[in-house]
Amino acid sequence: MTILKYNSREIRLDEEGYLEKFEDWDETVACALADSEGVSKECPLGEHQMEILKFIRQYYERFGSAPVARAVCVRVQQPGKCEYVQFPDPITACKIAGIPKLETGYPLM
Amino acid sequence: MAKVPKPNELELEHGMPQTGWMDTPTIFRPGNFSYPGKAKNLKVVGLANPREWSPNDADWKLPADWKNILLEGLRERLDKYRTLKVYMDICVRCGACADKCHFYLGSGDPKNMPVLRAELLRSVYRKEFTLAGKIMGKMVGARDLTEDVVKEWFMYFFQCTECRRCSLFCPYGIDTAEFTIIGRELLNLIGCNIDWIAGPVANCYQTGNHLGIQPHAFKDMIDFFVDEIEAVNGIRIEPTFNRKGAEVLFVTPSGDVFADPGTYTLMGYLMLFHEIGLDYTWSTYASEGGNFGFFTSHEMMKRLNSKIYAEAKRLGVKYIIGGECGHMWRVINQYMDTVNGPADFLEVPKSSITGTTFHNAASTKMIHLVEFTADLIKNGKLKLDATRNDHLKVTYHDSCNTARGMGFLDEPRYVLNSVCNNFYEMPPNTIREQTFCCGSGSGLNNDEFMEMRMRGGLPRANAVRHVHEKFGVNALSCICAIDRAALPTLMNYWVPDVTVYGLHELVGNALVMEGETERTTDLRGEPLPGMEDSENEDI
Numbered sequence: 001m002t003i004l005k006y007n008s009r010e011i012r013l014d015e016e017g018y019l020e021k022f023e024d025w026d027e028t029v030a031c032a033l034a035d036s037e038g039v040s041k042e043c044p045l046g047e048h049q050m051e052i053l054k055f056i057r058q059y060y061e062r063f064g065s066a067p068v069a070r071a072v073c074v075r076v077q078q079p080g081k082c083e084y085v086q087f088p089d090p091i092t093a094c095k096i097a098g099i100p101k102l103e104t105g106y107p108l109m
Numbered sequence: 110m111a112k113v114p115k116p117n118e119l120e121l122e123h124g125m126p127q128t129g130w131m132d133t134p135t136i137f138r139p140g141n142f143s144y145p146g147k148a149k150n151l152k153v154v155g156l157a158n159p160r161e162w163s164p165n166d167a168d169w170k171l172p173a174d175w176k177n178i179l180l181e182g183l184r185e186r187l188d189k190y191r192t193l194k195v196y197m198d199i200c201v202r203c204g205a206c207a208d209k210c211h212f213y214l215g216s217g218d219p220k221n222m223p224v225l226r227a228e229l230l231r232s233v234y235r236k237e238f239t240l241a242g243k244i245m246g247k248m249v250g251a252r253d254l255t256e257d258v259v260k261e262w263f264m265y266f267f268q269c270t271e272c273r274r275c276s277l278f279c280p281y282g283i284d285t286a287e288f289t290i291i292g293r294e295l296l297n298l299i300g301c302n303i304d305w306i307a308g309p310v311a312n313c314y315q316t317g318n319h320l321g322i323q324p325h326a327f328k329d330m331i332d333f334f335v336d337e338i339e340a341v342n343g344i345r346i347e348p349t350f351n352r353k354g355a356e357v358l359f360v361t362p363s364g365d366v367f368a369d370p371g372t373y374t375l376m377g378y379l380m381l382f383h384e385i386g387l388d389y390t391w392s393t394y395a396s397e398g399g400n401f402g403f404f405t406s407h408e409m410m411k412r413l414n415s416k417i418y419a420e421a422k423r424l425g426v427k428y429i430i431g432g433e434c435g436h437m438w439r440v441i442n443q444y445m446d447t448v449n450g451p452a453d454f455l456e457v458p459k460s461s462i463t464g465t466t467f468h469n470a471a472s473t474k475m476i477h478l479v480e481f482t483a484d485l486i487k488n489g490k491l492k493l494d495a496t497r498n499d500h501l502k503v504t505y506h507d508s509c510n511t512a513r514g515m516g517f518l519d520e521p522r523y524v525l526n527s528v529c530n531n532f533y534e535m536p537p538n539t540i541r542e543q544t545f546c547c548g549s550g551s552g553l554n555n556d557e558f559m560e561m562r563m564r565g566g567l568p569r570a571n572a573v574r575h576v577h578e579k580f581g582v583n584a585l586s587c588i589c590a591i592d593r594a595a596l597p598t599l600m601n602y603w604v605p606d607v608t609v610y611g612l613h614e615l616v617g618n619a620l621v622m623e624g625e626t627e628r629t630t631d632l633r634g635e636p637l638p639g640m641e642d643s644e645n646e647d648i
Contacts, residue, residue: 063326068367071333080634102320 006032018101025057025098033096039087049086051076056097066094066102113140113559116603121564123217130225131232131252135261137164140560143267143553146307151300153311154409158300164263169256175299176254180237182298183230186291187238193291196283197234200227206275206285211546212268215564220265223275223285229261230288263301266292268561270553271404272509272546289551294406302405306552309401313413317396318363324350324393330366331391334376341634343626346383348391351424355390356461358421361432361478362399362590365611371593373632374433374611377620381482381613384622385462385490389430395420398437399590403444404552411448414440418452421474428458429475433611435510435550435589438477442515446472463488477511479588479612483520486527492621497628498529499638501584503615504576505532506569506596507544508589518542521588521612528619533580539572549595562595563602570603577604586610 001020004011011032012020019025019033030053031043044050055076059067067075069090073082087093094102126133148159157178160170172178187194206223208214213221220226228250235242235251242251252258271286279285296302309319316323322330328350335346349355361378365371382389395417402409421429431437445452455474458467465484470476485491505525511517518541525532539545548566549558576582585596585607596609618631629640 063329064323065321065326065367068330068333068372070369070372071330074333074336 004032004036006035014101016101018095019098022057022060022098022100029098030096033098037092037096039092039096046086048078048082051078052083052086052093053097056094056099060097060099066090066099113563113602116563119560119564121215121217126219130219130228131247133220135257135264137260137264140558141268142264143303143305143555143558146300146302146304150304150307150311151302154314154412156300156302156307156405157298160300164260169259169301171256171259171299171301175259178298179254179259179295182295183234183291184238186294187234190287190291192284192287196227196287197231197238199281200224200231200283201281202228203280205278205280206283209275209278210269211272211274211548211568212270212561212565215548215567216268216561220261221268223269226265226269227283227285227288229258229265230292233258259296259299259301262292262296266296267303267553268565270509270546270548270550270565272550273513274509274543274546277513277542290407293404297406303552303555305555305558306401306404309399309552310405310409310413313397313401317392317394317416318366319397319399319401320363320367322363322366322396324396327363327366327391327393327396331375331379334372334379337632338376338380341630341632342622342628344380344383344622344624346379348379348382349389350391350393352390353424354426355388355424356427357387357389358395358417358424358426358429359389359391359432359478360395360398360417360429362434362437363397364399364590364594365432366396368594370597370609370614370633371590371611373614373617374593375613376632377611377613377615377617378432378478380617380620380622381485381491384620385485387462390424390426392420392424398431398434400437400440401552403436403440407444407448410440410444414445415449417475418445418449421452422454427456428470429455430458430478430481431475432478433588433590433593433613435508435514435591437510438517439510439514441473441475445475460484462490477517477520479517479524480520482613482616483523486524493528493616493619494621495528495530495619497618497631497637498615499531500631500635501529501610501615502531502533502580502582503529503584503586503610504535504573504582505540506535506547506573506585506587506592507540508587508592509544509546509550511588512544513542524612524616525586528615533576533582535572535576539568545569545572547589547592547595547599549599550591554591554595559598563599566595566599567603569596570599573600573607574604577607582607584608584610586612586615588612 034040083090083093151159232252233254241249266289269289273286276284312321365375400413402413452474457471458476467476545568549562600607
């Protein structure tokens, strides 16, 4: 376990930098994770980014899985490849959304 | 995760090593090993010695009697597997296999020569199980089993993709992959395995697939692809799940349900089955065609394979069709019948569309979708417009397991030639039986192992680059889910202008469906040839 310090917050991450507890996430945590992933130093994050993050979290809560990457853009009504535009890739988007790393046998693409 | 060097930064030498192989230490550095299996995943399936550890630790926290466990494990397997015993004794170390391994070609590390990889285990066998080795030791290539040897095994048995290209060139027919399979099985006895295998195995055991997709998520994902197909051609498909009494159970790797570009391949499956009116069902329990248990132990392979047949029995289907996958077929073709068969509660597969009986699957009752589709085309049951793939110049990567593992060479090419007009073969010594591995098979397609993956994939990528430069090839087709996951990364690294396609994605592009609206795009939303000016929706 590691501690990510962000302003006055201390955020608990696992050894690979994933948020330890799904429930610990809020918009400030998203900023901290985006900062540590080198995605954005802005806080709050952009509207399109937050739409994607919230959808990923809702999907995980309901289905216990990350969503299919290209389904995300359709569901949040953003152009295709939105996760690549708003974040470097779907893996980083999922990480900033605070869902656990998925041990899949396949990369998230 | 390690930073991956750029292609021009990779150092590659095949020169003479400075020290003898027994005296060369094993050095774990970022990029040349996979993370170890997490304790929680080992516990799920009852694997030995669950703990948190790292290959970089001096102390691997092995069980107190680890040496005895390994030697007894080896003794048991020498008795059980006659091939292993024969392979231990008959190698003359001629070196015919040495430069056939993609990992040796891409790394220059002599311990990636198949002959030497086998020698890592064979040297211990000599010391413990042969009179000459016991008496003469190192003189006859025997050595003691030490913790350093265990570390060396871990490094090199997880730097082999079990692709068997080496075995093709062995004058004695030694299957070096069997050394890797047994080596990994032994390592598992003392808790030394990798998480990219242990995680999917645990997921598969608990939820039915490697990705851990639960039934409601599995259905939701397929429903999304149904919507996608409707957006492309106006056809609404209604797949069924867990339906008792269906004629066919369809099982594919879960990567097709989740990860691009396999998801487009899955759209091709849905379209094909709808068009021919196949009476089939998906299962949300047997929702994995792959079998990472095969990369763990024979026992684990058997456990994970059995669920497909248990589900087929529960649903009362007649036979099983498997989707595009590689190692799934090695398990089905070479092991299933002896470990879980015969599946005599099923019927010998007979296509209700063409009337063809697949006697080749008389015992396993499970056929590969590509042979099923080839049969449909051969019998004129599909209306295909190959010009819809005219924007692609296609080559074909034989998956090691379907090509070398089951002799599946011509069916995919027959389908390809029916659905596209521009098909170009890579050089003869890189295809069919001699195909080069993607470099990421057998559970090694993880991020932390990326440098070795790009090195191991170099021979394959080099052949793709050849046809790319010579013929303008821009599409690499394949029939394996790990290929679909691994080759895009490999192409992006070595041949960036080439895109990866599953074979049934190309079938889906070419398939003319009854009642379809005018097709303007392929399954990816890219404009079809001649439709570049159409207003395309972003799908």
